[in-house]
Amino acid sequence: MAESLTSIPGVSSGIDWSSVVDAIITAEKRPATRLQATITANAKKKDALELFRQAMQSLQSAADGLRNGKALDAFSVSAVGADATGRGVLAATVGTGAVGGTYAVNVTSLAAAQKTVASTGWTGTQTLASGGTLTIGGKPVTLVAGEKLSEVRDRINAETARTGVQASLLSMNADGSDQRLVLTGQKTGLVNAFAVADDTNGALVAALGIGGAPAVPASDATFTLDGGATPITRPTNTITDAIPGVTMTLGAKGTSTVTVERQPNAGATTMQAFVDAYNKVQAFVKGQSVAGSPLQNDPLLRSVRGQLATLVLTPAARVDDSGVPTAVVDDMTSLGALGVSVQKDGTLTFDRAKFDAVYPSRMGDVRAVLSDRMSTAFHFADDITGTFTGEIDKREQGMQTQNATLQARIDEFDSRLAKKRTALLAKYARFEASLGTLKSLGEQMAAQFSGLNKSSDS
Template identity: 30%
Template sequence: MASPITPSTGLGSGLAIGDIVTALVNSDKLAKQTQITTQTKLVTTKLSGIGTLKSAMSAFQTALTNLGKKDAPSFSGYAAKSSDATKLTVTSDNSAVPGTYAINVSKLATSSSVASGAFTDGPTSAIPSGNLTLTQNGINTSITIPDGATLASVAKQVNATTQDSGLSASIITDDKGSRLVFNSTKTGAGSDITATSDVAQFNIAADAKLDPNDVNSAGYVSAKADSASLTINGLTVTSASNTIDKSLGGVSMTLLATGTSTVTVATNNDGLKASLQTFIDAYNNVVKAVTSVTKATISDTPDATTGATVTPAALTGDALPRSILSGLRNELVTTGADGNVSVLSQLGITTSQTDGTLSLDSTKFDKAINTQGLAGDVQQLFTGTGDGKNGLLARMTAAITPYTQTGGIFDTRTASLNKQQTNLTNEQTALDLRVTNLTATLTAKYNAMDLIVGQLKASATSITSFFESLNAQQSG
């Protein structure tokens, strides 16, 4: 803080009052200022260290989540590929069998779309009160039409009632008027929608086809719901859905268009290696983060101020980073789900004895996959069996959650350090105020002293002049 006193010399005393006050004030505040400065630097450094750990752990948690996604398995032992992704896409699991399969899709599965009779007054057409029952696959959904309803309000009411059933309603206006159109996300033969109602136009009978030229006609639009039809190596398969999971063991096919294509299933060496490397990199980033916040720096040149040659890191000596590494390393060596692969070393993954990071030996990995035939067992090691809690991904997630969760260890430590930082800021404000007040007090005292000294000098000068004048007269 800048001193309000500018260095000056007292007119009466000739003393450098500004310098004297500054020296006294600095001497008074030195111990407390040193304490505040040291503690503030320490707290700021620790906050930075906690932030570094939190960032690395959050990234690791994200990697674990992505690697464990069930809709896109990262550790599938086998990879399926379609020769024409515009006609069908494929995924595979560890029960897939290497091979080549000829697929011919002759028909896609379709859903039901039926339309009511036309209302000539459009979406605002008044609809009399009554009941409307929609039926699909033997399941009835009932809607009560209130007084004052319009075609638009009925559509809105249907959507609010059927939002969890896959049914929906919309309004299409054609040359004859506005029709209430019912659609479904369910596909397959026999999944047609029918409707019964007190309102004549809403009655839609089974197997009735809409005549667009008839204002009173109601029924299915274009075609009834139908099932997909295809052949796999010449064998006929019929499916109510365009996603087929069980017809080709371990391979899930999503049909997109009719036509022929080839599905090839092979060992997923590259995919497995990429997923393992993703896990390794995310884990190593945590290890490196821990090292960066705990390893002290040793210098050949002593610090100019302290003379020290060792500079502690942000969290040197703190138990938190050691606890993190201990928990993670424990899961690396713990046997999880039973299977042919129970530890990472079987896949060529080893831990460095110097820095604790993981590395993948490609030669050992290739031998494990190609020679020992362990491709189908890798996923079980990482994702486990049953509820998956015995898989490495779940166990690693459980180990880091206490740190990363809201209100967890990182949040608690950060809140504590932030409180210390606030307290130090308040202490600095109080010290600055004390310095201001002490400076003002000492300045006032020294100025008063200077005034008195000036007055005494003036009196001394006056007395001296008097006696000099008196002596002069006597001598004359």
């Protein structure tokens, strides 16, 4: 009976009990609906806080490059010079720690890996007459009698990680009737040269034909820098420690001129990036002040907006906390000296000409003021965006805890109201059944009275 009341009106009463019950439950669920609205609002706040985090992280990233000076030290490098065949003597790339300058490099030899080619060949069906142990680069490799040359190759390659030597086969004839074992060192330089011996009095080495002089001996790279009289040697053609912050990859013998230059736009480009990131934060904060925004009147955003301006306007310290003078000079204590100024609406502008007047001619002074102000900016942003300890994470953790508590209360409401709905439906079903019984009795009594009246008339 209760189930039928969920879909049809009462047969006897003509009342839609299901709608009545739904109205009762909806009215009693209003507190839970308000709790759900809070959860939904928290979700919107979290989304907005994540957008705020991204804006602050961009500001932090720009400040980081300026506080440690890396953004100011952007250099480019070029290498000019080729051998008689037109091959470039070297290629160069620049990294951190570079210093502007021009360097003359004369490459007299290249580093090479040892390559030993067997002096005797094998047929495709030829096998080892007896087994034994080869020693390659001081490491043992066990060979087994009856193995073909390809199996010998595979056994050597199984130990490449220890020996530093890889084996391959060279077919001297197209039909494969003259196969030679080739041993190649995996690293260049004299330090990686290898010798081959065996424990069979030279029988294995002789059978494989690898006891002679290497076809390509291991060698070091040799070069001079700026006409130096003493050659510089390295076991590799990739040179990372000759010119500060520059990696040279040697490719041919000959001379090359390597030029390292500071990128003139590096400082200004990074300063502009900081200004742009700052203005995006301000725009986000301003946008959230509009009525209906998820973070309207949020205390964190109000605090950030006020502190950002202070961050830019506050001068760099001339002395540290211990009273020791810093590197900051009197005429360059603020970002204003670098062309950064605060507008009435809280945004920043950047005067490139003013910045170029001191960069890079007064690089030390520029570094000093940026180290102070951008360190403050970096840590300010980190206090907001930091994992677990940052203000955004603490806010989100608080909302997560609140949502869990609210959801538990909503679930409790739903459970209690579901039971109440079932009880009400059952109650009205019983009422409908009783009403139907009364209606049936009434109809029977009316029929009886009607019969009595007819009998009385006759």
